[in-house]
Amino acid sequence: MDLVNARPADVVSLPGAAADFSDVDFTIDRRSAYEYMSRRWVDLSGEFRGNRVYLEVQPGSEAQVLGILDSRRLTLPDIGTTEAQLADMDSRQDPEAFVEFEGRRWLYEYSREIGYFENETGEGEGLYRWLFRESGGNRVLLVEKWEGEPFDVRVGQRLNPRDVTVYRAA
Numbered sequence: 492m493d494l495v496n497a498r499p500a501d502v503v504s505l506p507g508a509a510a511d512f513s514d515v516d517f518t519i520d521r522r523s524a525y526e527y528m529s530r531r532w533v534d535l536s537g538e539f540r541g542n543r544v545y546l547e548v549q550p551g552s553e554a555q556v557l558g559i560l561d562s563r564r565l566t567l568p569d570i571g572t573t574e575a576q577l578a579d580m581d582s583r584q585d586p587e588a589f590v591e592f593e594g595r596r597w598l599y600e601y602s603r604e605i606g607y608f609e610n611e612t613g614e615g616e617g618l619y620r621w622l623f624r625e626s627g628g629n630r631v632l633l634v635e636k637w638e639g640e641p642f643d644v645r646v647g648q649r650l651n652p653r654d655v656t657v658y659r660a661a
Contacts, residue, residue, distance in 0.1 A: 494652060495550045497535055498522060500660035503546065505650065508560055515539050515560055526606040526615065533611075546655070556650040557631065565644035570597070570623075570632060574642070577602070577621055577634065590623055590632065597623035597632050 497503065499522055505515040517537035525532050525547065532549040542562035549555040567573055570592040580588045581602040588599035602621040621634040629649045636642050 494535075494546070494548050494556065494655055494657055495533060495554065497533075497548075497657045498660070502658040502660070503535065503537070504656040504658070505558065505560070506654060506656075508558065508648075508650070509539075510561070515544060515558075517544055522611060524608040524611045526608065527603060534607075546650075548652075554652045556652045556655060557647050558650045559633070559645050559647040561646040561648075563646060565632075565646070567634070567642050567644065570634070570644055572634075577642075580621065581619075589626075592632060595628070596626040598626055600624050600631070 494503075497519055499519050501519050503515075503517055503519060507513070508515040517539045519535050519537050521534075521536045523534045523536075525534060530549070532547055534545060534547050536543055536545045538544070539560070545559040547557040547559075549557075567577070570590045572590045580599050584602070586599060589596045590599075591597070600622045602619065604617050604619050606615040606617055608615040617638070619636045623632040623634070625631065631647045631649065633645045633647050634642060635645075
């Protein structure tokens with residue numbers, strides 16, 4: 492089944508994706524959307540072992556899947572940066588910029604304002620996102636700033652869409 496068409500009540504299975512290398516299986520209970528310019532992608536989420544997990548699925552000939560399966564919620568000091576440094580990276584859009592986290596270098600990939608549409612409806616709300624990719628790995632740091640909220644930093648990972656199975660709800 493096509494992941495982009497997954498709906499609430501469908502079950503997603505990600506083999507070996509948990510921290511202990513067991514499978515991550517969850518029932519989708521939310522389906523929302525993100526938008527940047529003319530590109531729109533879906534955000535599927537549900538509960539796994541008492542924590543909320545997310546899959547961002549960008550459609551296309553080569554679908555891209557970003558999983559946020561790590562329950563840690565980090566702060567800017569945790570990843571060794573400040574709001575001023577993020578603003579500087581944003582203004583320069585410099586692919587040589589990086590942050591240090593967990594003894595590794597995480598390379599600046601992009602920063603931009605994107606729209607979020609809860610349940611894929613309404614006017615949506617804007618947020619600003621910085622994305623850093625782990626040097627030599629498939630993990631990413633997502634730094635998000637929603638209006639009126641503190642910075643939110645999450646560890647995600649790029650997943651192979653062929654490794655994701657969706658079971659249609661009965």
